[in-house]
Amino acid sequence: MTAETRRPLTLRDVSEASGVSEMTVSRVLRNRGDVSDKTRQRVLDAAKSLGYVPNKIAGALASQRVNLVAVIIPSMSNMVFPEVMMGISEVLDDTPLQPVVGLTHYKPEREEAVLYEMLSWRPSGVILAGLEHTDAARAMLRNAGIPIVEIMDTDGEPIDSMVGISHRRAGRTMGEAIVAAGYRKVGFLGTKMPLDHRARKRFEGFTQALAKAGLEMADQEFYAGGSALVKGREMTEAILSRTPDLDFLYYSNDMIGAGGLLYCIEKGYDIPGQLGLAGFNGVNLLKGLPKHLATMDACRQEIGRKAAEIVAAHALGDGAPEPQRITLTPGITPGDTLRAV
Amino acid sequence: MTAETRRPLTLRDVSEASGVSEMTVSRVLRNRGDVSDKTRQRVLDAAKSLGYVPNKIAGALASQRVNLVAVIIPSMSNMVFPEVMMGISEVLDDTPLQPVVGLTHYKPEREEAVLYEMLSWRPSGVILAGLEHTDAARAMLRNAGIPIVEIMDTDGEPIDSMVGISHRRAGRTMGEAIVAAGYRKVGFLGTKMPLDHRARKRFEGFTQALAKAGLEMADQEFYAGGSALVKGREMTEAILSRTPDLDFLYYSNDMIGAGGLLYCIEKGYDIPGQLGLAGFNGVNLLKGLPKHLATMDACRQEIGRKAAEIVAAHALGDGAPEPQRITLTPGITPGDTLRAV
DNA sequence: ATGAAAGCGCTAACAC
DNA sequence: GTGTTAGCGCTTTCAT
Numbered sequence: 006m007t008a009e010t011r012r013p014l015t016l017r018d019v020s021e022a023s024g025v026s027e028m029t030v031s032r033v034l035r036n037r038g039d040v041s042d043k044t045r046q047r048v049l050d051a052a053k054s055l056g057y058v059p060n061k062i063a064g065a066l067a068s069q070r071v072n073l074v075a076v077i078i079p080s081m082s083n084m085v086f087p088e089v090m091m092g093i094s095e096v097l098d099d100t101p102l103q104p105v106v107g108l109t110h111y112k113p114e115r116e117e118a119v120l121y122e123m124l125s126w127r128p129s130g131v132i133l134a135g136l137e138h139t140d141a142a143r144a145m146l147r148n149a150g151i152p153i154v155e156i157m158d159t160d161g162e163p164i165d166s167m168v169g170i171s172h173r174r175a176g177r178t179m180g181e182a183i184v185a186a187g188y189r190k191v192g193f194l195g196t197k198m199p200l201d202h203r204a205r206k207r208f209e210g211f212t213q214a215l216a217k218a219g220l221e222m223a224d225q226e227f228y229a230g231g232s233a234l235v236k237g238r239e240m241t242e243a244i245l246s247r248t249p250d251l252d253f254l255y256y257s258n259d260m261i262g263a264g265g266l267l268y269c270i271e272k273g274y275d276i277p278g279q280l281g282l283a284g285f286n287g288v289n290l291l292k293g294l295p296k297h298l299a300t301m302d303a304c305r306q307e308i309g310r311k312a313a314e315i316v317a318a319h320a321l322g323d324g325a326p327e328p329q330r331i332t333l334t335p336g337i338t339p340g341d342t343l344r345a346v
Numbered sequence: 347m348t349a350e351t352r353r354p355l356t357l358r359d360v361s362e363a364s365g366v367s368e369m370t371v372s373r374v375l376r377n378r379g380d381v382s383d384k385t386r387q388r389v390l391d392a393a394k395s396l397g398y399v400p401n402k403i404a405g406a407l408a409s410q411r412v413n414l415v416a417v418i419i420p421s422m423s424n425m426v427f428p429e430v431m432m433g434i435s436e437v438l439d440d441t442p443l444q445p446v447v448g449l450t451h452y453k454p455e456r457e458e459a460v461l462y463e464m465l466s467w468r469p470s471g472v473i474l475a476g477l478e479h480t481d482a483a484r485a486m487l488r489n490a491g492i493p494i495v496e497i498m499d500t501d502g503e504p505i506d507s508m509v510g511i512s513h514r515r516a517g518r519t520m521g522e523a524i525v526a527a528g529y530r531k532v533g534f535l536g537t538k539m540p541l542d543h544r545a546r547k548r549f550e551g552f553t554q555a556l557a558k559a560g561l562e563m564a565d566q567e568f569y570a571g572g573s574a575l576v577k578g579r580e581m582t583e584a585i586l587s588r589t590p591d592l593d594f595l596y597y598s599n600d601m602i603g604a605g606g607l608l609y610c611i612e613k614g615y616d617i618p619g620q621l622g623l624a625g626f627n628g629v630n631l632l633k634g635l636p637k638h639l640a641t642m643d644a645c646r647q648e649i650g651r652k653a654a655e656i657v658a659a660h661a662l663g664d665g666a667p668e669p670q671r672i673t674l675t676p677g678i679t680p681g682d683t684l685r686a687v
Numbered sequence: 688a689t690g691a692a693a694g695c696g697c698t699a700a701c702a703c
Numbered sequence: 704g705t706g707t708t709a710g711c712g713c714t715t716t717c718a719t
Binding site: 013056058059060061062063065066071081082084087090091094103105106108121122124125126127144145148149150232233234235236237238264267271291292293294295 | 354397399400401402403404406407412422423425428431432435444446447449462463465466467468485486489490491573574575576577578579605608612632633634635636
C-alpha cells in the first residue's frame with residue numbers, strides 16, 4: 006500500500022526506483038526480449054511496490070497496436086446477445102484481445118455513431134450484428150483496414166466476413182414443419198420492429214413456406230415493449246379470441262412463446278393436438294416450463310465463437326486470411342408443442 | 347466512398363486536403379474555440395469526403411482525458427447486471443462518457459486482472475460490484491486517483507463511493523415478513539456460491555430474523571450451474587420430499603423461485619395457504635407466470651443510475667465532490683405467494 | 688481567427 | 704543484456 010499519488014505513475018518512476026532504464030522496464034513488463042533474471046526481479050519488485058499500472062494509451066499509440074475488439078449489438082435485454090457475448094469471450098479469453106461492447110437499440114443511426122466512436126479507438130477488429138447498415142457505416146467499415154465480421158444473419162452480402170444463420174431459411178423450415186405436421190390455420194405473433202431485419206426475414210420465409218403449401222397466414226399480432234412473457238399471454242388471448250379456430254401459433258421469439266404457452270395451458274387447450282405452438286431461439290432460460298416449446302436454436306454461442314476466431318486469426322496471425330462466410334444450419338427442436346408428423 | 351486506405355488517415359491528411367492547419371482542423375472536429383464558418387465548412391467537407399475517423403488514442407494521450415468509465419461486474423447471465431447496465435447507460439448517454447464492461451465470473455483474481463487491464467486505459471471512473479476485493483485490487487483502486495463506486499451492496503466499508511442496498515437487511519426483512527405471516531417451517535434454496543457475498547449476506551440476515559423469532563431453518567438446498575428454472579424445480583422437489591411439512595420456501599433468486607413456483611402449482615399445493623414462496627430480485631422477465639412470486643426489488647436500474655451520476659459528477663464537474671454513500675431500501679412485493687398477515 | 692512548437696508515456700529500431 | 708533516439712497523432716500553450 007503506497008501513499009496516495011495524484012499524478013499517475015510512469016515508466017520513468019519505475020525506472021528510477023529500480024535503477025534500470027525505461028526501455029528495460031518496458032521489456033520486463035511486457036515479457037519481451039532478453040532480460041537477466043536479476044534485472045527482471047528488480048523491476049518487478051519496484052513496479053509492484055509502487056503500484057505501477059501501465060498506460061495502454063501511450064503503449065497503443067507507440068506500438069500502433071490495440072488489443073480491443075469492437076462488438077456492436079442491438080441490445081442486451083433479451084438474452085440472445087448476452088449469449089453471443091459468452092461465445093466471443095470464451096474465445097478471446099485465450100488471447101490478449103478484449104471485447105468492448107456498444108449497443109445500438111436497433112437504430113441504424115445509433116449504430117453509425119457507436120461504430121464511429123469505437124473505430125476512433127482503432128480496435129483490432131469489429132464484430133457487429135446484421136448485414137444492414139447506413140451507407141456511412143458501411144464506408145467506415147470498408148475503410149477501417151481491420152477484420153469486420155457481420156454476425157447472426159447470412160441473408161445478404163457481407164462487407165468482409167460473416168457468420169450466422171439464414172433467418173429466411175429458418176422461417177421457411179419451421180413453416181414447412183408446421184405444414185407437414187398437418188396444421189392449417191396458422192397465426193403469427195411477433196415484435197413490431199421494422200428494424201429487426203432478422204425477425205422480418207423469418208416472417209418472410211415462414212409465409213413463403215405456407216404459401217407453397219397453398220396456405221395464407223390466418224391472423225397476426227404484433228407488440229412493442231413491456232414484459233415479453235406478459236405480452237405473449239396478452240397477444241395469445243387477443244389472437245385466439247379474434248380467430249378461435251387457429252390451430253397453430255408461431256411466435257417470433259421464445260419469450261413471448263412461453264407466455265403464450267402458459268396461457269394456453271391454463272385455458273386447457275390440448276397442446277399440441279388442438280393447438281400447436283413454436284418460438285424461435287432456443288433460450289436456455291426457459292427450460293423448466295410445464296411443456297417444452299418447439300423452437301429452433303439460433304446458434305448464438307457458436308456464432309460468437311466463430312466470429313471471435315476470425316478476428317483473432319487476423320489480429321494474431323501474420324497474414325490477413327481470406328474473408329470467411331459461415332452459414333450455420335439450425336434444426337427444429339419439436340419439444341412438446343409441435344405434433345409429430 | 348473513398349479508395350481503400352491502408353494507413354489510417356490522420357489530422358494531417360485532413361489538413362492538407364482542406365488547406366487548413368492541423369490545429370484548426372482539430373478545433374473544428376472538437377467544436378472548440380473560434381473558427382470561421384467558412385473554414386469550418388471546408389474542414390468538415392474534407393474530413394467527410396476522406397472518411398476521416400479521429401484517433402482517440404492520440405487524443406487521449408495528448409489531453410490526458412479519457413471518456414471511458416470502467417464497469418466491472420460478475421456476470422451477464424442472469425439479467426441482474428444487464429439491468430444495472432441499463433441504468434448506467436441511461437445516465438451516461440447524456441454525457442460524453444462511455445461505459446466499458448469487464449466480467450469477473452465471481453472470481454476475485456479475475457476481478458483483479460480485469461481491473462488492472464481497465465485501469466491501464468486510464469478511465470474517468472470505475473463502477474464495480476461488491477465491497478469485497480483482493481488486497482491488490484483495493485490498492486489499485488485507492489491509488490487510481492479517479493472516482494470509484496462500489497455498487498449493489500452496502501454491508502461494509504467502501505473505498506470511495508458506494509450505492510446499493512443492504513442485503514443483510516433485505517434477508518432480515520423477508521424473514522420477518524415470513525414469520526409475521528405465520529409460517530413456521532421454513533426452507534432455503536440457493537446457489538452454491540461461496541463467492542456470492544450478497545447471496546450470503548441475505549442468507550445470514552434471513553436466518554437471523556428466524557432466530558429472533560425462535561425458529562431455525564428447517565431445511566436447505568443448494569445448486570450450481572444449469573438452467574435456473576429447471577434447478578428451481580428439482581431443488582423444490584428434493585426439499586419437499588425430504589421435508590414434506592415445510593410451509594415456506596425462500597429462494598435466493600427469482601429464477602429458481604419461478605421454477606419452484608411452477609413445480610408447486612403443478613403438484614397442486616395450496617399457495618400461499620399451505621405453502622408460501624418468496625424469491626429475490628424483482629426480475630421483470632418473470633411477470634406473466636401463473637402466480638406472482640413474492641420478492642424484493644434489488645433496485646438494479648436505480649443503482650446503476652446513481653453510480654453513473656457520481657462518476658459523471660466527478661468527471662464532468664470541476665472539483666471532486668465528497669464520496670457518496672447511498673443505501674436504497676427495497677420493500678417486499680408480496681405477489682400471490684405470501685400470505686397476508 | 689489561425690498557426691507553431693512542445694510534449695503526453697510509451698515502444699520500434701538500432702546501437703553498444 | 705541493456706541503453707539511446709526518434710517518433711506514434713493528437714492537444715496544450717502561446718504567439719500572431
